[in-house]
Amino acid sequence: MNNSQKHQRNIVLSLVVAAGLVVSASTSSSFAGNFANNHPRRAEVLHRDNNINGRLNKDYGKLDGHYGQLMHRDQQIRNQQQRDAHANGGYITRGQKQQLNKEENHLNRKIKADS
Numbered sequence: 001m002n003n004s005q006k007h008q009r010n011i012v013l014s015l016v017v018a019a020g021l022v023v024s025a026s027t028s029s030s031f032a033g034n035f036a037n038n039h040p041r042r043a044e045v046l047h048r049d050n051n052i053n054g055r056l057n058k059d060y061g062k063l064d065g066h067y068g069q070l071m072h073r074d075q076q077i078r079n080q081q082q083r084d085a086h087a088n089g090g091y092i093t094r095g096q097k098q099q100l101n102k103e104e105n106h107l108n109r110k111i112k113a114d115s
Helices: 003-037 040-058 067-087 094-114
Strands: none
Touching: 040 067, 040 094, 067 094
């Protein structure tokens, strides 16, 4: 095997290794994305937030003019959940879940008091 053939073989081997790394990286990131989207604590908080949002929209006319404030607070809770998940690799910690649930409970009580 001459030097030109050795050089071509090294280039091919380098490309094969690089392609393997790309496939490996894309597989692990998609797994991380699936994990993050299906994480039970995050799913619970998002489910409760969707329920709150539905109640707000259903009770729009009965909220004594506080609809905008309550929707804003609901959006703040959703944004906080997203920031927490982003900071923790796509999931939220138990403490963050407890804090978000506390805030959602408080918002639920406000909605009930206004409707």
